[in-house]
Amino acid sequence: MLYNITHFGKLNMDYSDNPPDETVSRVNLLGNIALAIGFLLPVWAVMKGNGDAEMAGGFIGGSLVAVFIILLLLKGILKTHPPLRMACAKLVVAIVLILMSLGKIGAMKRDIGAIRAASQSLVATMNEKGEPSGSVAPQAASEEARQVVAFVNGAGALLKRQVAERELLDxxxxxxxxxxxxTPQTLTSRKGIADSRAKTARYAELIDQRDKMIVAAVEEGRTYVRTAKVPEQYRSESSARAKVGEETLKHNAALSAVGKEFIKGVNNVLDFGQSQLGKAKFQNGQLMFASERDVATYRSLSAAIEKIGVREAAVVDQFNAHLEKTKRDAARQLGPAIR
Known part of the structure; x- marks a missing residue:
């Protein structure tokens, strides 16, 4: 009897050294740690620049709901089973979540890579450089990213065509x-004056072409952004797009106005030269007029053209500065995707 009691005490001691509830606690702890890892992996990927915060947030939110529902169902199904079984089930769910998180991170990396490559190409086009060198861009994993890549590539193709058209016009x-x-030789020659009139007429024609081209380019860009199939959060603010387009049209209008004013000033000098044919002469490298009044008229017309030239240079600088600012702003907006 003593032996039995002693043996029972020994058995009881062995049992207390590794009680079932301690095992359950350990498995539960592992499950909780694994769940935390599964939820935090996408956050870590975003912090490392390998994921999109919105996509990661959506995945985490959906996973939280799914895990909660699954664990709730398992708790109901396994309520008559030993606690260890529920703890093991939680651990399995956590492991599956980790695997899904790793898969999501891989998908986000492919999405980011595809968007980055498309954005780099667009920025290179804006800066009028060749295609950026590097490895082949990965295929986007999500439908949303594919839409973004298609949108950026479409914008790049549109911009390339517009740049090519502008270069031809330039x-x-x-x-x-x-x-x-x-020149004095031009103003004292009927043919020279006729040639200069042909040049000013061609210049005016090209200004009109440039006006139509820029108006069409701005409207085409607005239509593309407005009608393209792309997630709304990737669109620029409508007011910002409208402002950029309005600024471009305003600067171009100023450029065209001063260009036409220059043409008018040149034609005034040509008209004066036409009236002086046979009277004004080119001698010893100088333009000689028949009277002081004619000299004063010529100087006045020439001074007017010089003033127009100064204004034109300032307008051109403003227009170019606007274009550079537009490029910088666009590159800054695309910066997160490029980095």
Whole structure:
């Protein structure tokens, strides 16, 4: 009897060294740690720049609801089973959550990579550089990211075409030799005056083309942004887009106005030169007029053109500064995707 009692005491001692509730507590602790890891992995990815905060937040929110419902169902199903079984079930759910989180991180990395590559290409186009070198861009994993990539690529294609059209127009402007427009030889020659009139007419025609091209480009950009299929949060603010377009049109209108004013001033000098044919002469490298009154008229017309030229240079600088600011602002907005 003593032996039995002693043996029972020994058995009881062994049992207390590793009680079931301690095992349950350990498994529960592991499950809780694993759940925390599963929920925090997407947050860590976002902090490391390998994920999108909104996508990660959506995943975490959905996972919280799903895990809560699953654990609630398991608790009901396993309420008649030993506590250890529920603890193990929680651990399994946590492991599955970790695997899903890792999969989500991989998908977010592919999305970020695809958007980054598209954004780099767009910025290169804005800066009129070639395509950025590097490895092939990964395919976006989510439908939302695919829409964003398609939107950015579409904007890049639109911008490339507009840049090409502008470059062609710039070349047409460059073909006009303005250096001989009002030289003494030109103003004392019927052919020279006719050639200069043809140049000013062509210059005015190109200004009109530029006006139409810029108006069409601004409207085309607005229409593309307004109608493209893309998540709304990736669109720029409508007011900001409208403001940029309005600023571009305003600067272009100023540029066109001063250009047309320059043409008018040149034509005034050409008209005066036409009236002086046979009277004004080019001698010893100088333009000679028949009277002081004619000299004063010529100087007045020339001074007016010089003033217009100064204003035109200032307007061109303002227009170019606006274009550079637009590029910088766009690059800054795309910065998070590029980095």
């Amino acid at each position: 070349k047409e402007f460059e073909k006009i030799d303005m250096s001989t427009l009002l």
